[in-house]
Each structure stands twice: as C-alpha cells, then as structure tokens.
Amino acid sequence: MSITGILLCAGSSQRMGFDKLVTPIAGLNAIERSAELLIRGGCEKLVIVTNRDHEKLIRGLNVSVPVIIVHGGATRTESVRNGLQAIPDETDGIAVIHDAARCFTPVECVRKCIDSALLHGSGVLAIPVRDTLIRTDGEQYETLNREGIWRTQTPQAFRIEEIKKAYSETMEATDDAALYARRIGTPHLVQGDEKARKLTTEEDWKWAKEMFMAYPRFGTGFDTHQLVEGRKLILGGVEIPHEKGLLGHSDADVLIHAIIDAIMGAASLGDIGKAFPDKDEAYRGIDSRILLRRTFDMVQKMDMRVIQVDATIVCQRPKLRPYIDMMRDNIAKDLDLPTENVSVKATTTEGMNDEGKGLCVSAQAIAVLRAHE
Numbered sequence: 217m218s219i220t221g222i223l224l225c226a227g228s229s230q231r232m233g234f235d236k237l238v239t240p241i242a243g244l245n246a247i248e249r250s251a252e253l254l255i256r257g258g259c260e261k262l263v264i265v266t267n268r269d270h271e272k273l274i275r276g277l278n279v280s281v282p283v284i285i286v287h288g289g290a291t292r293t294e295s296v297r298n299g300l301q302a303i304p305d306e307t308d309g310i311a312v313i314h315d316a317a318r319c320f321t322p323v324e325c326v327r328k329c330i331d332s333a334l335l336h337g338s339g340v341l342a343i344p345v346r347d348t349l350i351r352t353d354g355e356q357y358e359t360l361n362r363e364g365i366w367r368t369q370t371p372q373a374f375r376i377e378e379i380k381k382a383y384s385e386t387m388e389a390t391d392d393a394a395l396y397a398r399r400i401g402t403p404h405l406v407q408g409d410e411k412a413r414k415l416t417t418e419e420d421w422k423w424a425k426e427m428f429m430a431y432p433r434f435g436t437g438f439d440t441h442q443l444v445e446g447r448k449l450i451l452g453g454v455e456i457p458h459e460k461g462l463l464g465h466s467d468a469d470v471l472i473h474a475i476i477d478a479i480m481g482a483a484s485l486g487d488i489g490k491a492f493p494d495k496d497e498a499y500r501g502i503d504s505r506i507l508l509r510r511t512f513d514m515v516q517k518m519d520m521r522v523i524q525v526d527a528t529i530v531c532q533r534p535k536l537r538p539y540i541d542m543m544r545d546n547i548a549k550d551l552d553l554p555t556e557n558v559s560v561k562a563t564t565t566e567g568m569n570d571e572g573k574g575l576c577v578s579a580q581a582i583a584v585l586r587a588h589e
Contacts, residue, residue: 218309219330220376221259222299223250225274225316226267226288236415237316238273240518241424241587244484246415247273249319254371255281257326259312265299296392297383303376310334311379313392314371320424321412326371328406333373336404340373340393342366343408366405368393369412374403425519425587432523433585437477439488440578441468451529451536451577452543452560453505453550458534462577465494469504471529471560471579475547476504476511478583479522483515508550520585522551526559527581530571536562 225237225247237246244252247270251262261282264274274285286302288295296313303311310333312326325341332339345367349360372392374382379392382399389395393403415421443449447461452471462468476488485491491514492499492507499507515522525547529536540560548555565572 217334218307219258219260220303220307220309220311221251221254221257221262221371222296222311222313223247223254223262223264223316224288224292224295224299224314225250225270226265226295227292227317235269236421238270245273246316246319248277250314250316250321251277251279253319253321253323253326254312254314255279256323257312257371258330259326263299263302265295291388292390293383293388293395300376300380300383303380305377305380307376309376310373311376312371312373313379315414317415318370318412319415320427321369321371322409325369325406325409325412329371329373332404332406333375337378337400338372338374338393338396338403339406340403341369341371341408341412342405343369343410367408369408369414372403433482433520435478435480435482435583435585437474437479437481437581437583438578439470439473439477440576441470441473442576443574449534449577450504451539451579453503453546454539454542456534456536456539460574466492466499466502466507467504470577471527471543471581472504472508472547474579474581475525475527475583476508478525478527478581479511479515479585482583482585483518483520485514505546505550508547512551515585520587522553522583523586524557524584525551525553525581527561527579529560529562530565530578530580531562532564532567532572532574 239245263284265286265288266274267288284302286298289298310330312330329339329341345362345365349362351358351360368391374396378400382395387395396403413420415424441462441464443460444463445460447463449456449458449461450467450469462470473488480487543560544555544558548558570576571578
C-alpha cells in the first residue's frame with residue numbers, strides 16, 4: 217500500500233501580478249512548502265504537475281522522497297489527470313491531491329485525509345459554511361438554507377484505482393471530490409482548517425505574511441576553528457593580538473561563521489558551507505564580514521529581517537572582554553541592527569576540552585528573524 221502525493225503547480229499564478237507559487241514568504245515558496253507538507257503528512261513519493269516556468273525550480277527541490285515531474289494541462293482537471301497517469305495502473309494505494317497554493321495547510325490535515333481514505337476510500341478536507349447565504353440579482357433577495365453546505369479544500373485523498381476511474385472520462389470539475397461523487401460515490405469529508413486557505417488574491421497574500429510577522433523564526437549556529445601559528449586571530453571582524461590565529465579557508469572568524477549559520481538556519485537556507493563553499497577560491501582569505509553582509513542580503517530578498525542575535529565565544533586565551541563592544545558594533549552594522557539587539561559573550565572551559573587547552577576557539581549563536589511588515 218503506497219501513498220502518493222500529487223502536487224498541482226501548473227497554473228500561471230499571475231492573478232496577483234507576480235508568481236505566487238515561487239515568491240518566498242519567510243524563506244520558502246509555496247511549492248517548497250507544499251512538497252514538504254505532503255511528505256511530512258505521510259506521502260512516500262510525489263508526482264509534481266507543473267509548467268515549464270516552474271520545472272527548473274522543482275528539479276532542484278531538496279526532498280527526501282522520489283519525485284516524478286509531469287506537465288500540466290489547460291485546466292486543473294487535465295493537470296490532475298496527467299498526474300494520475302504517471303502512477304502505474306497496478307499501484308495499490310492512496311493518491312493525495314493537493315493544490316500548491318494551499319501551502320499553509322496544517323500537516324495533521326494531510327494525515328487525516330490519508331487515514332480517511334484508507335478507512336473509507338476517500339478523505340476530502342472541507343469546512344462547514346457558517347455564514348448566512350443569500351441569492352440576489354439586485355432586486356430579488358433570497359436567504360438560502362446553509363444546512364449541509366461545506367467548502368471543500370485540499371488535500372483530497374482517494375484510493376488510486378477509484379480516483380483514476382473518476383478521471384477516466386473527459387468531464388470537467390473544480391475539484392476531485394466532484395468527479396469522485398459522479399463516478400464512484402459520496403466522498404467522505406474530513407474537518408478542514410482555515411489555514412488551508414488558497415493564495416489567490418492580494419488579501420490572501422497579506423494574510424500569509426501577517427501569519428509570519430506574528431511568529432518569529434529562530435536559528436542556531438555553531439562553528440569551531442583550530443588555533444595555529446602564523447595566522448591572525450579575528451573574531452567579530454576585530455583583529456585581536458595573540459601568538460596564534462584561526463585556521464580556515466576564509467579569515468576563519470568563528471564568531472561570524474556561527475552567526476551566519478544561525479541566520480541561514482532561521483531562513484531555511486541550509487548552512488554556510490552551502491552558501492560559501494570552502495572549495496571555492498573566491499572565498500580564500502575573504503573577510504567574513506563580507507559573507508555576513510551577503511547573508512543579510514539573501515534574507516532581505518526573501519522579505520525577512522534579522523531582529524536579534526545572541527552569540528557566545530568559547531576561548532581560554534586571550535581575554536576577549538576589551539574587544540566585545542567592537543564585535544557587537546561590527547555585527548550590528550552589517551545586519552542593520554541597533555547595537556543593543558546584538559549580544560556577544562565570551563567564556564572559558566576552565567582548562568577543559570580543546571578550547572581550554574588552547575587548541576581551538578568555538579562559537580555558538582542564535583538568530584531571530586521576522587517577515588518584513
């Protein structure tokens with residue numbers, strides 16, 4: 217029994233004047249978020265239905281399950297049909313169909329739809345209508361009975377052979393449950409969630425950004441470098457007099473490296489080695505403050521900002537207290553922060569471990585990010 221996610225991202229997505237599927241919110245775009253959502257919800261492989269504009273991005277997705285890429289059709293129905301055809305007919309399992317634009321759907325909704333499909337043959341995310349419904353032409357006014365009226369969302373999960381049968385005829389429908397109801401039977405509804413809102417209008421986009429402005433993102437970073445003779449000791453962009461310095465491909469500023477890792481972690485960008493690989497000669501001997509400013513630029517482009525940094529240097533010698541304020545000033549300047557939003561501390565290991573023996577210097581950091589208001 218296999219669980220296959222069908223992720224729909226073949227539309228032009230230009231209704232808001234920009235491509236909502238590939239524009240990041242707080243570090244990740246809708247395609248990335250929805251792919252991860254389906255995987256965390258229980259999908260063991262993905263069929264991603266896309267257009268040529270999104271294909272390069274999808275081929276570069278870093279996901280933990282096999283991915284099949286197919287091209288979409290002129291309508292949503294055609295796109296789903298193309299996705300289903302990519303699943304071999306003999307496959308025994310569940311297909312979980314999801315619109316990429318519903319990228320903030322809670323992961324438990326995916327799991328509930330899969331569980332329902334395993335038990336009942338179908339699981340369709342839906343919310344009962346609670347508002348008063350009316351029909352009017354501007355003159356006549358009629359209140360409608362809302363009893364039994366639901367708003368369907370995605371994901372929608374079905375037994376593969378049944379949803380393939382539902383899509384075997386050239387009928388059009390706005391969602392999968394409608395075709396299932398025509399060909400197979402009444403779909404089983406699963407309680408939905410307002411967070412499964414589809415990003416369609418400018419108001420939807422504003423809602424999504426406000427969600428992330430309300431909740432900060434946190435990242436941690438750690439780095440360590442060996443102390444050797446013949447190198448400068450640079451920490452937080454400050455050159456510190458000492459008989460030894462830190463060994464590394466760049467200037468080996470362990471404090472700034474830990475801060476970069478923390479920022480990249482909060483933004484889901486990977487780590488410093490991914491962004492600035494030590495096999496690239498462009499970074500040999502480079503001032504780590506340049507890398508910090510480039511990291512800041514990456515975060516800015518994702519419509520996010522750093523709001524707080526807290527870091528600790530672990531070093532037995534030399535004493536760092538006289539240089540701490542200069543380090544804070546440098547970091548604050550590079551991250552466009554007030555100095556009071558940057559904390560740098562130094563501690564020893566009381567002669568224990570490699571730091572205490574003077575073999576290395578380590579640093580750890582926490583960064584807090586928010587979406588731009």
